[in-house]
Amino acid sequence: MSLNDLNIIEARKGLEKKKFSVAELVKDCLKRIQQTDDEINAFLTVCEKEAIEDASKKDALLKDKVNWKQLPLLGIPLAIKDLFLTEGIRTTAGSRVLANYIPQYDSTVVSRLKEAGAIIIGKTNLDAWAHGSSGENSDFGLTRNPWNLNLTPGGSSSGSGASLAADMCLGATGTDTGGSIRLPASFCNQVGLKPTYGRVSRYGVIAMASSFDCPGCLAKTVADQAVLLQVVAGYDQNDATSMKEPVPNYSSFLGSDLKGLKAGIPREYFTKGVCAEVKTAVLKAIEKLSKLGVEATPVSLPHTEYAIACYYILVSSEISSNLARYDGIRYGSGRNSFGDEAKRRIMLGTYSLSTGYYDAYYLKAQKVRTLIKKDFEKVFEKVDILIAPTSPTFPFKLGEKVDDPLTMYLSDVLLCPANIAGMPSLSLTCGFSQDNLPIGMQIIGRQFNEGVLLQVGDAYEKMTDWHLRKPKLD
Amino acid sequence: MKRILILAIIWAMNKPSSPADLSRDQVERIAHLANLSLTKEEIKKFQKQLSAVLNYFKVLQKMDTSGVQATSQVTGLENVIREDNVSSGLSVEQALSNSPQKYNHFFQIKGIFEDES
Numbered sequence: 001m002s003l004n005d006l007n008i009i010e011a012r013k014g015l016e017k018k019k020f021s022v023a024e025l026v027k028d029c030l031k032r033i034q035q036t037d038d039e040i041n042a043f044l045t046v047c048e049k050e051a052i053e054d055a056s057k058k059d060a061l062l063k064d065k066v067n068w069k070q071l072p073l074l075g076i077p078l079a080i081k082d083l084f085l086t087e088g089i090r091t092t093a094g095s096r097v098l099a100n101y102i103p104q105y106d107s108t109v110v111s112r113l114k115e116a117g118a119i120i121i122g123k124t125n126l127d128a129w130a131h132g133s134s135g136e137n138s139d140f141g142l143t144r145n146p147w148n149l150n151l152t153p154g155g156s157s158s159g160s161g162a163s164l165a166a167d168m169c170l171g172a173t174g175t176d177t178g179g180s181i182r183l184p185a186s187f188c189n190q191v192g193l194k195p196t197y198g199r200v201s202r203y204g205v206i207a208m209a210s211s212f213d214c215p216g217c218l219a220k221t222v223a224d225q226a227v228l229l230q231v232v233a234g235y236d237q238n239d240a241t242s243m244k245e246p247v248p249n250y251s252s253f254l255g256s257d258l259k260g261l262k263a264g265i266p267r268e269y270f271t272k273g274v275c276a277e278v279k280t281a282v283l284k285a286i287e288k289l290s291k292l293g294v295e296a297t298p299v300s301l302p303h304t305e306y307a308i309a310c311y312y313i314l315v316s317s318e319i320s321s322n323l324a325r326y327d328g329i330r331y332g333s334g335r336n337s338f339g340d341e342a343k344r345r346i347m348l349g350t351y352s353l354s355t356g357y358y359d360a361y362y363l364k365a366q367k368v369r370t371l372i373k374k375d376f377e378k379v380f381e382k383v384d385i386l387i388a389p390t391s392p393t394f395p396f397k398l399g400e401k402v403d404d405p406l407t408m409y410l411s412d413v414l415l416c417p418a419n420i421a422g423m424p425s426l427s428l429t430c431g432f433s434q435d436n437l438p439i440g441m442q443i444i445g446r447q448f449n450e451g452v453l454l455q456v457g458d459a460y461e462k463m464t465d466w467h468l469r470k471p472k473l474d
Numbered sequence: 475m476k477r478i479l480i481l482a483i484i485w486a487m488n489k490p491s492s493p494a495d496l497s498r499d500q501v502e503r504i505a506h507l508a509n510l511s512l513t514k515e516e517i518k519k520f521q522k523q524l525s526a527v528l529n530y531f532k533v534l535q536k537m538d539t540s541g542v543q544a545t546s547q548v549t550g551l552e553n554v555i556r557e558d559n560v561s562s563g564l565s566v567e568q569a570l571s572n573s574p575q576k577y578n579h580f581f582q583i584k585g586i587f588e589d590e591s
Contacts, residue, residue, distance in 0.1 A: 104568040137476060198549045211546060240554040241547070309531045312478075320508060327509070329583050331572035335510055341476060343510055347501075347524060350508040352531075364534050366544035371537075373545055412478065422548030447549065 003028040004167045005470070007220040008076050008227055011170055015062060015075050022058040022075035022119070026051050029077045029121050033168045036473050040144050042153075042163035044082050045090050046122040051077065054119045061117075072227055074117030079163045079172040082123040083130055084215070085204040086110050089120070093206045094128040094138040094156075096337040097326050107204025108236045109173060109215050116231045121169050124159025129323065130175055130208045131341045132156050133183055133412065134398070139339055142398055145187060146471040147437055151395040154187035156180040160218050161188035165471055171219050171228055175205060177212045178311055179390075179415025182427035186390035186440025189429050189469060190218045191225045191457065196447045197422035198243035200229075201236035209318035210241070212311075212419045221467055222428065222458040226250040229450060245448050253451035254458040259293030261456070262383040268304035269388035269414055278389045281431030281439040286387055288463055289456065299383060301375040304417060306368050311416040313352050313365035320349025373421040380446050385456060389414060390427040390440035418444055426453040429466040438466070479523050495525040 003025045006014065014020055030048055037043055058075040066074055082092050085103035092098045106114070114120070127137035135143040135158025145153040146166040153162040157174030161184025164172045174181040176194035185192025193216050200215045207213060217228040230250050236242045265286065270279055286296050323346055328334030338346070352361035379386065392414060418425040423444055430441040445453045461467055496504075501521045505512045512520065566579050575582035 101572055104564055104571055132476060134477075196549070198551070211548065237556060241549070241551060243549055243551070306534060306537060308478075309534050312527070313531055313534070324509070328574065329581055330569075333574075338510070343512075343516075344479065344520065344523060344527075346508050346510065347504045347520060348527060350504050351496075351524070351528065354504070354507065360535065361531060363544060364537075364539060366546060367539035367542040368534055368537060369545040370542050371539070373548060420548075 002032070004032050004170070006170065008073070008170050008224040009221070011076060012068065012074075016066070016068070018062075022055040022062065023052070025075060026055040026077050026119060026121070029169055032166060033122070036146070036166055037168065039149060040146060040162050040166055041141050042124055042143050042159040042166065042168060043079070043122040044092055044094070044125050044140055044159070047089060047120055050089075051119050051121050058117065058119065071117035073113060073231060075119065076117070076171065077119045077121040077169050078113060079122055079124045079160055079169040080110060080120055081126055081157050081160045081173050081175060083126060083175055083206045084110050084173055085206070086120060086123065089123065091123065091206070092140070093130075094126040094140060095339065095342070096139045097332045097334070099333065101331050103204075105204060108201035108238060109232045110204065112232050113173075124157070124163055124172060126158055126160075127156035127341070128339050129206070129319070129342050130156040130177060130180055131319070131345055133179065134158070134396070136398060137339065137341045144398065145395050146473060147188065147395070148435070150397055151437070152187065152398050154184035154391075154395065157184045157218065161185060161190060161192075164188065164190050164218050164220065166473060167470070171217060171224060174216060174218050175208070176214045176216055176419065177208050178315065178412060178419050181214075181216050181218060182390050182415055182425060182440070182442055185218050185427045186429070186438065187395040189438035189466065189471075190220065191222050191467070192216070192218045192427045193225050193229060193450065193453070194418060194425045195229065195233065195450060196243075196424040197419075198241050199245070199424070199448065199450065200232050201239040201242050203236055203238040207322040209315040210322060211318060212315055214419070222454055222461050223251065223254060225426070225457075226254060226454050229454075233450075243448070248451050250451055250454055253455040256455055257293070258289070258456060258459055261294045261385065261452075263289065263294050263296045264299035264379050264383035264386045265296055266299050266301045266304070266379070266386055266388055268301050274389055274392040275394070277433055278392060278394070278439050282387065282389045282441045285430035285441050285460060289387075289460060292459055294456070296387070297383060299379045299386070301372075301379065301417065303368065303371045303375050304413060307372055307413050307417045307420060310365045310368040310372060311412070311420055312348070313361050314369060316345045316349035317352045317362050318349065320346045320353065369420050372417055376417075376421045376423055384445070385452060386444040388442055388444070390442045394433050394435070394437045394439070414442070423447060424450050424453060426450075426457050428457050428461065430460070432466065432469070479527060496521050496528065
């Protein structure tokens, strides 16, 4: 096993015990990238020189006693989704518009990770502007799923999911506006957390839909996820939608008793379009959790069927506003460089917000948003968490045109309600298909209850070994 | 989203064209509002695709939302302000560093009062 196969907690122990150096750890990650990324295309920019230089600085710090509380990610190589601004390192948003854009400042998430001692190994590929669920909308070529190179790794954080699955890094950042952390996590056998809206700062994250965007991380284990969330979560005065809610010690939730915890099983998330193998895997996981004292009960989120229309009207409206800044004056190559998907979403949004249509589309969708949010508030009066599949199907073929409308509808409907309501949701693997593809389940919680999600996820992970499986890379 | 549009197109192509379909003029107007210049082929393509998606959105019209407040912020924040303290920002060089056209310490842009050329 090479050092890049380790998770964050293992790597930390190894560095502390001086079993290996940061330089060796970084070298192994870079080697994996060199060996496999030509095919997978997870990275848009690899920061080889900077990472090696940074590694020797970290190794110098490790010669003395390290305060791991202050530097919880010291020497850990992370991949950053190319939607997060990184000072001096090209940031493209996956679009030709920003092909040569060099940010003048770091996003808050990146500064916090750097302050915690992390090393940036590179910037990962994504659907351009985060518009997509498969990675196929990138202007720099699609990303392949390490579990099967003909399949999608999920999107829009496609490169982050794929790079982590291929052990090119020990953790990765992503953004979840309509499932874009959870879907790649599910398709790539990773742990992906969509934090509560406002839990993690959006400052320096290229905006898609400002009232939906949730920056967060992908990790190899739930315990790693807790470490990463601890670093990035918390109030930021540069983000006016950032919440002052205190940040608990997330790792302290792991290992606590689950007895009496009530889990709702929302019936709308288990309907016809959800593949049988996926349903079985999630229900088996719920059964396993019942053995630990979790009480499962059927619930209903009656407005779920309207989530897609509500989501796409509001999100495309916010997109049309956020992408207005790309006029080629201060940065970027101008609006003719937008791809088709971006143009479509901009125009849908412009239409929904225009005179004569605003009431019927945008305002209507905002009211439906209230109803969907109220669905969640109501069920959380009776239960503490919801458990559901992350995706109704397995990772689909790259280039496939899905002819089943029902499956298409459902592939987004399981993910976007959490974004509509601003709730946190954790996706982790609950089984593998007959073709050895990971099946993800999501645990949705009350706002700012990420600790409980991690607690449940960790307990499940300890009873299973799905997370230990690795894809076969040639 | 691409997949949703493909299915919406297939769905729309199987039904008679409704009066709500976008006209070419409407697409051109939307593109103009959004400051996008589209080719003739793009206008045709987007006309079909946008119409299909907008027709799908109509499912919300069925819903009774009388008396329901609109939600624009999911965590209840209102009027977030900060102290009026001066702090440092980007230097002029930093601010101009990605601009394709600069003049002295300014961004250079197309004239507003000149003839469009």
